[in-house]
Amino acid sequence: MTFKPVTHAEAYETFEGAVKIELEKATNKFKEFNSTHEAHSIILEEFEEWWDKVKDKDAHAMDEIDELVQMGAMVFRAFIDCYANRAGSKTGER
Numbered sequence: 001m002t003f004k005p006v007t008h009a010e011a012y013e014t015f016e017g018a019v020k021i022e023l024e025k026a027t028n029k030f031k032e033f034n035s036t037h038e039a040h041s042i043i044l045e046e047f048e049e050w051w052d053k054v055k056d057k058d059a060h061a062m063d064e065i066d067e068l069v070q071m072g073a074m075v076f077r078a079f080i081d082c083y084a085n086r087a088g089s090k091t092g093e094r
């Protein structure tokens with residue numbers, strides 16, 4: 001299978017849209033992160049799932065992209081849940 005070349009702007013828009021959909025699904029399904037430690041664990045889990053797909057010779061690029069989207073959504077979630085309203089707080093308060 002070949003991919004049609006896209007511009008950076010098109011790729012950004014596609015990824016951003018997919019992350020927004022994934023973030024909405026995750027927000028409806030799971031409680032907010034209680035801490036940066038929980039966010040770290042979930043992001044790391046998504047990172048490892050992406051890396052497992054990269055190393056899997058039978059995986060399709062779309063499988064890898066799906067995991068990247070999930071990781072992106074969890075990074076957004078960490079920002080929203082752990083930082084968006086706490087910019088002035090100290091690390092130990094999150």
Ligand SMILES: [Mg+2]
Binds near residue numbers: 045
């Ligand atoms: Mg995943």
